[in-house]
Amino acid sequence: MFHRYRTTTNEKGTFDPNDTSRVKHTRYGVWDVYEDHSSRVSTMPGSWTLEKYAEMINCLPYIWRMLKDILAIPACTFLFITFCVTQAGVALVPALALWYQGQLLQIMQTAIDTRMVDKDHLFNICTGRIACSVALHLIRTTNEHLERRLEMHIRKWTDAHLFRARARLDVPTFETTSVKRQLEEVTADHEFTPPVPWATLQMLVGFVRAGTQVSAQVWVLAKALSAQHDGWLLAGLTMASKTLGWFADLGLLGGRPQVWAATTNNQDYLRIHGWARAMKDGVHRKEIVAANLGEYAVSECEAASERLGDADNAFKQWRMGSRRSHFDFWSLIQYPLNELPQIIFTLRAVQYPANMPVSLASMQMVREMANTFTWNIYELFMSTESFGDQLETVRKLYEVANVPNKVPDGTVPFPEDTAQIRTGFSLEFRNVSFKYPGAENYALRDVSFSVLPGQLCVIVGANGSGKSTILKLVVRLYDPDEGQILIGGHDIRTLKLRDLRQAISVLFQDYTHFPLSIRDNIAIGDPSAATNEAHVRLAARLGGAAEFIEKLSDGYDTYLDRPVRDFYAGIPEGTTTLFGRKVNYGNLRFAGKLKAADSSELSGGQMQRLAVARTFMRSVVPEEPKVGLLLFDEPSASLDPVAEHDLFNRLRELRGNKTMLFSSHRFGNLTRHADVILYMNDSVIVESGTHEQLLKQGAGYANIWNLQAQAFL
Numbered sequence: 001m002f003h004r005y006r007t008t009t010n011e012k013g014t015f016d017p018n019d020t021s022r023v024k025h026t027r028y029g030v031w032d033v034y035e036d037h038s039s040r041v042s043t044m045p046g047s048w049t050l051e052k053y054a055e056m057i058n059c060l061p062y063i064w065r066m067l068k069d070i071l072a073i074p075a076c077t078f079l080f081i082t083f084c085v086t087q088a089g090v091a092l093v094p095a096l097a098l099w100y101q102g103q104l105l106q107i108m109q110t111a112i113d114t115r116m117v118d119k120d121h122l123f124n125i126c127t128g129r130i131a132c133s134v135a136l137h138l139i140r141t142t143n144e145h146l147e148r149r150l151e152m153h154i155r156k157w158t159d160a161h162l163f164r165a166r167a168r169l170d171v172p173t174f175e176t177t178s179v180k181r182q183l184e185e186v187t188a189d190h191e192f193t194p195p196v197p198w199a200t201l202q203m204l205v206g207f208v209r210a211g212t213q214v215s216a217q218v219w220v221l222a223k224a225l226s227a228q229h230d231g232w233l234l235a236g237l238t239m240a241s242k243t244l245g246w247f248a249d250l251g252l253l254g255g256r257p258q259v260w261a262a263t264t265n266n267q268d269y270l271r272i273h274g275w276a277r278a279m280k281d282g283v284h285r286k287e288i289v290a291a292n293l294g295e296y297a298v299s300e301c302e303a304a305s306e307r308l309g310d311a312d313n314a315f316k317q318w319r320m321g322s323r324r325s326h327f328d329f330w331s332l333i334q335y336p337l338n339e340l341p342q343i344i345f346t347l348r349a350v351q352y353p354a355n356m357p358v359s360l361a362s363m364q365m366v367r368e369m370a371n372t373f374t375w376n377i378y379e380l381f382m383s384t385e386s387f388g389d390q391l392e393t394v395r396k397l398y399e400v401a402n403v404p405n406k407v408p409d410g411t412v413p414f415p416e417d418t419a420q421i422r423t424g425f426s427l428e429f430r431n432v433s434f435k436y437p438g439a440e441n442y443a444l445r446d447v448s449f450s451v452l453p454g455q456l457c458v459i460v461g462a463n464g465s466g467k468s469t470i471l472k473l474v475v476r477l478y479d480p481d482e483g484q485i486l487i488g489g490h491d492i493r494t495l496k497l498r499d500l501r502q503a504i505s506v507l508f509q510d511y512t513h514f515p516l517s518i519r520d521n522i523a524i525g526d527p528s529a530a531t532n533e534a535h536v537r538l539a540a541r542l543g544g545a546a547e548f549i550e551k552l553s554d555g556y557d558t559y560l561d562r563p564v565r566d567f568y569a570g571i572p573e574g575t576t577t578l579f580g581r582k583v584n585y586g587n588l589r590f591a592g593k594l595k596a597a598d599s600s601e602l603s604g605g606q607m608q609r610l611a612v613a614r615t616f617m618r619s620v621v622p623e624e625p626k627v628g629l630l631l632f633d634e635p636s637a638s639l640d641p642v643a644e645h646d647l648f649n650r651l652r653e654l655r656g657n658k659t660m661l662f663s664s665h666r667f668g669n670l671t672r673h674a675d676v677i678l679y680m681n682d683s684v685i686v687e688s689g690t691h692e693q694l695l696k697q698g699a700g701y702a703n704i705w706n707l708q709a710q711a712f713l
């Protein structure tokens, strides 16, 4: 079967629960369910719209490309051809077996009628029948083996394809809902979900196989029944009852809305689930213990649970068995239908005893076959139903690798000469305004300032005033909605993105550490020197990280957050470490979800030193400098005063003449050395100048400076 449960569909437009013309609202206990009745599942191929056929045709070039890509994977050509051959076997051997079965029954019939058996013929037929069973078993076993190998190769190819597709996306594109959805749809949730190309291949092959199998069986049946009176009537009746059975079981005759949504606002229900989560999640444990929350939580949940009663069950039942009404009717009618053929033919025997038209043998044969035959038909039907969707997923798999990035590339190489790197770049914002995608308010409004080559600029201001946004726009994580940003006199939109980002180093406030070794985490600061151990160690030293790294048992090979978890089962409680790592009983259920807190022993300040080391790897360590503008967003937020002081001094020493931009809400240490201070408030620059100039102005900056200074008096 080729069904996948999805939270989203290929339906266009929006779903509005309040649209009463399309949506039916039902209350199941504490849940409100909204079902879109205009979106019933259309399982019958006949009910497809022209649009759906057109979509399918559009997808065909992608299917062709997929087949070519699969065949281009080394070893896959042979595997695929062998797979097709075994599939042909799976399709044809049962029909052959059926033919032998018919022959056997024929021999039996003749034996009953004439009391004579052609022994040679019987022997041949029996051998053929047994050979079919053995062959089918062998083919199926080979097939399973081939499937596993093919899936493995195709999964590897798909993973690499999606890795490349993700690697090239910029920030706004990656955050776009449609792109996220597209990626989610084409990514296998876990290692047991078949990757899209493999699922599609299986579907296509399965479709052809089921078609061949049905045709072959029809042919054999036609041969067997053509000589018999009423043969087709018998076949028709038997099939009809079986087919109805399958379809009724699956609720195809009813259908349910494909689009629905459910929500609950029941305070007791929310509270019970909130507490349950808080109890499980380790992050709340300290507060639960320190504030004696355990008993309180138990009594709260018990009371809420009592008030709630079994109001939750109705929704669960609806989700599990909403086809009940159809099921009852069809399952009732199915049983008498099953008996119908036998009854009718017995009655006909009474009516025309002379030519007892259908032999007992044929009846038996038809009955036996009805099962496999209807299953094949059913499979064919179901695969047609999801055919369009599956083909479309292949189109998405390819398209997602070509989604245009929202930040377009420029063409001008940068910088023109390396001397510019040594002297630092100038930076200018001209009337820049910017809103984050989807946000209502401006993060920056009409911001203008300029920093000369080699200057130190410090941006200060309250939380949310727009400091970090300025830094993000300089490296073109986003493009401004209005205005212009110039670096070294060039509009940054005209410069090659790769060059621009290469020439700037940035340390974000919300920096992250990668689930890689500490060495790699520093080395990725400058991928071109990643293998240069001396550089990595120097960067670590300058970033103030070398000392604690060397104390770790694995040193530079330490993983802060191991991306691959160890697997264990039935470990006795006394085992606290395995493979040199803590045994994490709490996470046994959630494979691969190790938290940073579990796997790293580093403090916030140490993490920050590591991030600084990564920045230094790129900006200050290389013999051949590549960076002419250094951006730092609160690089000292988690550092103690001594470490902060050291860091700033080192930065001032090491930067040479490079231009440097800092964002900070701490005044003092840096602002006094700044050539330009930008004081921001509510998305605009309200004051700018040197420390002395701003103090003299006696406005916003001076007030906050005095406030901070007073704290130390």
Ligand SMILES: Nc1ncnc2c1ncn2[C@@H]1O[C@H](COP(=O)(O)OP(=O)(O)OP(=O)(O)O)[C@@H](O)[C@H]1O
Binding pocket: 436, 437, 439, 442, 443, 461, 462, 463, 464, 465, 466, 467, 468, 469, 470, 509, 663, 665
């Ligand atoms: N990714 C985002 N999407 C939407 N809005 C954002 C995003 N990042 C920041 N904002 C909003 O933009 C505004 C400016 O944020 P920004 O991070 O530049 O402030 P900041 O001055 O650096 O603050 P802080 O001192 O807290 O770091 C804020 O109102 C914030 O809520």
